[in-house]
Amino acid sequence: MAGTFWIETLGCPKNQVDSEKLAGSLLAGGYVAASGPGMADVVVVNTCAFIEPARAESVETILALSEGRRDGARLVVTGCLAARAGEELAAALPEVDVVADVGVPVEIALGSGPGAERRWRPRAGEAIPPLDLLEMPRRPAEAPWAYVKVAEGCDRRCGFCAIPGFRGPQRSRPLAAVLDEVDELGVREVVLVAQDLASYGRDRSARAARSDGAGIVALVEAVAERADRVRLLYLYPSSLTDALVDAICATDVPYFDLSLQHVSGALLRRMRRVGDASHFLRRIEQIRAKAPDAAMRSSFILGYPGETEEDHDQLLSFLAEAELDWAGFFTFSEEPGTYAASLPEVVPTELALERLRECAEIQDALTARRRAGLVGSVVEVLVDAPGVGRSHREAPEIDGVVRLPLSLRPGSIVAVEVVAAEGPDLVAVPCDAAEEMPRRGTALAAR
Secondary structure (H helix, E strand, C coil): CCEEEEEEECCCHHHHHHHHHHHHHHHHCCEEECCCHHHCCEEEEEECCCCHHHHHHHHHHHHHHHHHCCCCCEEEEEEHHHHHHHHHHHHHCCCCCEEECCCCCHHHHHCCCCCCCCEECCCCCCCCCCCCHHHCCCCCCCCCEEEEECEECCCCCCCCCCHHHHHCCCEECCHHHHHHHHHHHCCCEEEEECCCHHHCCCCCCHHHHHHHCCCHHHHHHHHHCCCCEEEECCECHHHCCHHHHHHHHHCCCCEEEEEEECCCHHHHHHCCCCCCHHHHHHHHHHHHHHCCCCEEEEEEEECCCCCCHHHHHHHHHHHHHHCCCEEEEEECCCCCCCHHHHCCCCCCHHHHHHHHHHHHHHHHHHHHHHHHCCCCCEEEEEEEECCEEECCCCCCCCCCCEECCCCCCCCCEEEEEEEEEECCEEEEEECCCCCCCCCCCHHHHCC
16 A cells, blocks of 8 residues: 545635546555545645635645644645745745646655655656646545536636636547546536636537537536536636527526626726626526526626726626625735736725625625525425535535435435525425435436
8 A cells, every 4th residue: 555645625626626636546556545634644735826815725724734744744735826836835835745736646746756856847758747637537426416627727818817827728628538527426416617617628629529529518418418417617708608508407407607707897808808787687687587597606806906986886786686696706816927917006905895895795685585585495406415405506515505304315306395594595394205306317327
C-alpha cells in the first residue's frame, strides 16, 4: 500500500469534480482514503483563486491543515491558486511540501525527490505527462447525485474574471466520454458543470461535432436517457437558446441557473458582457410561460467599477420584478491581470457592501415568499440522505432543502406533500400510498 490520503476541496463544484478525479488517481496508485486529515500520509488541498476572499480562505486552510497533520505527513497544494500563483505560494509557505499545477499527478509530484523544486509542473520534454483530470476515472459516488464536469477552461473574456488566464481556453470532452462517466457513476441526478456550460462542444471541430453529436442540447438529451434528473449549472444568458430551454424543460428539471452578474446594460458592457434588465425579464417570462414551475437562480456583482446609484436601482427593481427563487450576491474583487483591474471609478468597499445588503434583503424576502407558496403542493423529491431531499427547485449544496421523515430511503424518488416552509427550506411528508419512482434508462436499470 502506498499510504493514506486526504483531499480538502475549496471553491466551486468544478473543483469538487477535480478532487474526485485526483482521488481516483491516488486510489489507482495504491493509496487508501484516510478517515480525516490528521490520519493521512498525504494531505492535498485543492484550492480556489476566483476572488480575494477565496484565495485568503485557501491560504488559511493550508496553514490549518499543515498544523494539524501528523508527523511525517506530506502536504500538497494544487488547484486554481497553485496554477495562478504557484511561485508565490512555494516561496511564501515553507509548510507546503509540493505546489502542483492543475492536472499534475500528486504521486508524481511527491516523488520529485529531496532537494527538487517544491513547485512541480510539466516541462518541455517531460517524460511523465500531466494528468488529464477531465478524462480520469473517479471514485464511486457517495450520494445519489453527482457533478459531472464536461469541459475545462473558458473562451470568454469577462472584465472581472481571471479564470481563462490560468485554466486556459475551453476544452470540451467528447460526448461519449461524458456518457461513460454518467453510466459508471450510476446516480439518479447528474449535475452538469463547466466554466461556460452552454458553450459545450463549440470548441470541437466540425468533424468531431458530426461524429459524436457534440453540443449542449445533444448532451442534455443523451444524459437524460441515462439519469432520472439532469441539472445544469452556470449558464451564460446569451447562450440560452430556445432549443436549450426546450431540452432543459424536457428533462422534468426546469431549473435555470443564469449567470447574469448585473442588469444595467451600461455596466454589463463595462463588464464585457451583454444584455440588460428588459432582455433578461423577457427571457424569464418566456421560460415561465413554457414551464410555470421553473426555478430561477442567478448571481450578481455589487460595486463593479463605475456602478452608479442608477445602476443599483435598476438591479433592485429587477429583483422585485423577476422574483427569482434563488440569488447570490458578491462584492467586486479586483483581480490582477483582468480588464476591470485597470478601470477607474472604483466603488468604495462600504458602499458595495451596503448595496449587497439591500439586494440580499429583497431577495431573502422573495425566496421566503416563493417557498411559502409551495405549502400544500405535491412535489417529487430525491432523498439525498436520511431526512433530507430535494425537488427540481433545489440544486445540491447551494439552495434550500426539503426536510423529510427519516424513514424514506436515500436514493429513492418519491412524491411528497409540502406541509411547511422554514425560510429557504421546506418540510414535507409522503403522499398517501406514495410509491418510489423507478429508475430511468437501461444503464441504470441494470445496476
